[in-house]
Amino acid sequence: MKRLLVVALLAGCSSSPAAQPATTGCASAAPDGVVVTAAVRDGRAEPPPHRVKVPLGSTVQLRVETDADAEVHVHGYDLETEAKPASAGCVSFVADRSGLFDVEAHPETLLVQLEVR
Numbered sequence: 001m002k003r004l005l006v007v008a009l010l011a012g013c014s015s016s017p018a019a020q021p022a023t024t025g026c027a028s029a030a031p032d033g034v035v036v037t038a039a040v041r042d043g044r045a046e047p048p049p050h051r052v053k054v055p056l057g058s059t060v061q062l063r064v065e066t067d068a069d070a071e072v073h074v075h076g077y078d079l080e081t082e083a084k085p086a087s088a089g090c091v092s093f094v095a096d097r098s099g100l101f102d103v104e105a106h107p108e109t110l111l112v113q114l115e116v117r
Contacts, residue, residue, distance in 0.1 A: 026063055026090040033059035034095075038103070038111040040066040040083070049110045054095045056116055061092045062103060070105040074114070077101060 034054050039046040054060055064072045066083040073080050074091065076099060083089030083105065101114045 026088055033061055035061050036112055037063045039064065040070055040105045040109055043109060045109055045111045049112060051113045051115050054114050054116045056095060056098050058095055059092060060095050062090065064089045064105065064111065066105065072103065072105050075102045
């Protein structure tokens with residue numbers, strides 16, 4: 001009896017690398033970490049968009065307050081958190097990639113740029 005073994009390779013959508021572990025919630029920041037705060041009021045960033053220098057390898061705690069529901073996204077790190085009027089959106093992560101990374105309240109409000117070096 002002959003047996004035929006068939007191996008099929010299925011091509012699909014390529015997946016991006018898994019998002020790195022991050023902590024959500026507004027816990028206390030690490031003593032040597034970088035705290036970044038921003039707010040969205042009437043669709044505008046407060047303070048106005050600016051750059052924050054972040055040492056490579058440091059812990060970043062991002063806190064965003066808003067007057068309307070918003071999804072906050074850290075581009076390049078693929079991190080997201082929800083911000084609501086009664087509950088700030090917070091995320092904490094290790095800045096392990098160098099570069100310039102936008103933090104936005106979607107759909108289109110630039111809050112801050114993280115300059116990781």
